[in-house]
Amino acid sequence: MDYHLENVPSKFVTTEKALNTFEKYFGPYPFPGDGIKFLETPHAMEHQSAVALGFEYFQNGENEDTGTKPDFAAGELPDQILLHEFAHEWWGNSVSCTDNAELWIHEAFATYAEALFIEEQYSYEEALVYLNAMKPSVSNKQPVIGHFGVNHVHYNIWDMYVKGALFLNTLRHVIDNDSLWFGIIKGIPQDFKYQSINTHQILEYFNQRTGTNFTPLFDQYLRLTEIPILEIQMKEKPSGNILQYRWKANTEDFAMPITYQIASGEKKWISPNSDWQKLELGSTQVEDLDFHTDRFYFKIEKD
Ligand SMILES: [Zn+2]
Structure with missing residues (x-):
């Protein structure tokens, strides 16, 4: 909106940092012909190449990166909505799930991308703090993966974000080889670019690249309710x-x-x-x- 234009320049700084970070971890921006646009809208949503960021984001001082270190333990992250929705260009808009039951493919990776941004701008340790601050908001009442063929989205959808991100963090540490881990999470958006895929394809990708059978881990964290x-x-x-x-x-x-x-x-x-x-x-x-x-x-x- 024209009356919020003065609050926009700082967002360009974040956009550039986010683009550099996500291209490093997930590969080239998938829609270069469309450019990158963020819209002030009533509600945030990851519309391809014209990402809606809601109505609060551009208001004066809201979510401003003040240059002081955020309190990651309290879940603070300036520009979180921009980072999250922008990450969906790779995870959600370029690589999409075939069934709404598996929306975790969009949300877990977009949430994990927020932590990767912190890892890039601050440190691995700070990213761990941010990820672990999500634990109290995990409900563990329904599996992350929903019911297939019925356009199912959980009533409580939050676990696909936070539990999904904690699952990815777990997987990284089980693999215990960061060059392999980062090769895989960059490989998926490259090898499945502009495609719809399912959980099984992601599992197979991890299994092939690591030579490990991650079926029990995927099942426990995504298809069942309790954590081990x-x-x-x-x-x-x-x-x-x-x-x-x-x-x-x-x-x-x-x-x-x-x-x-x-x-x-x-x-x-x-x-x-x-x-x-x-x-x-x-x-x-x-x-x-x-x-x-x-x-x-x-x-x-x-x-
Ligand atoms: Zn999202």
Whole structure:
């Protein structure tokens, strides 16, 4: 709107940063012939090459990047709506889902793109803080993937954004190879450019590129309601403490390696599955174990 024009120039700065970031992580902007346009509108929506940003975004001082570091732990991110809707040009407008049941393909990646922007502008650690601040808003009441063939969108749609983004963060850390991870999330929007795809195709893509079967992970996080629970028990013995651990999950054969550290020591791996396994800890207490729940989305139950 012409009466908000004075608030626009700062948005150009963000747009340029966002374009550079998303082209780095997802490949070239998919609609160069159309250009890039943002519209002041009653409601935000990712219309291809003319992205609607709602009516609050261009108002005076709203969502302004003031140059001070945002409180990522409180979920703050200046220009979040521009970043999110713009990311949909790659995830949603260029690569689309074939059925509304799988809208997570649009929303999880667009939400994860917000964290990638933070990783690019600030740091990996700050991006982790932002992602983990989403946890309280996950409801885990319905699976992320909905019902097929009936144009189904959940009544509570938020999990496809936040749980979906936390799932992607988990997948990155299970893969534990950033060049491979970034190769995959750039590869999907390139190899499936201007196509409609489904979850199975994304799963197959991950499986082929990593040589790992991620079916149980995709099923647990996207097709079922609960997140995996790490059950742990500590046995104190004269010869040293022993930690017993296993996954409590709904997916058969669920197995997911995770990392932990003791005090400020080096990162270590365990590979829990549904059977009890043991870890000799010597004099270390269970309280001294720092499981990396910020990198892998799971709960811990102590016996
Ligand atoms: Zn969205």
